[in-house]
Amino acid sequence: METIFNSLKKSVCTDCGRDIQKDFIFCPWCGSSVNKDKQIENIALHEENMRIKWHEEQLRQDAKILDDLEKELTAYVVCAQLSR
Numbered sequence: 266m267e268t269i270f271n272s273l274k275k276s277v278c279t280d281c282g283r284d285i286q287k288d289f290i291f292c293p294w295c296g297s298s299v300n301k302d303k304q305i306e307n308i309a310l311h312e313e314n315m316r317i318k319w320h321e322e323q324l325r326q327d328a329k330i331l332d333d334l335e336k337e338l339t340a341y342v343v344c345a346q347l348s349r
């Protein structure tokens with residue numbers, strides 16, 4: 266069980282033989298490209314991440330707009346209270 270788990274989490278560089286994390290495309294020790302079959306998977310994952318990031322950015326911008334509106338509203342309320 267543990268070896269399966271380890272092999273899921275870790276991979277070994279074919280060039281320098283050091284342990285590297287499974288999701289690494291390049292070996293951090295020697296810079297060799299590893300997990301060639303994983304590269305396609307990683308690119309897909311990367312694209313997915315980019316899409317999520319873009320989505321988050323949109324949400325963040327929406328939130329910022331709402332935040333600005335709220336600040337504006339608060340300013341109006343303060344003005345209204347001051348002018349009373």
Ligand SMILES: [Zn+2]
Pocket residue numbers: 278279280281282283292293294295296297
């Ligand atoms: Zn290496």
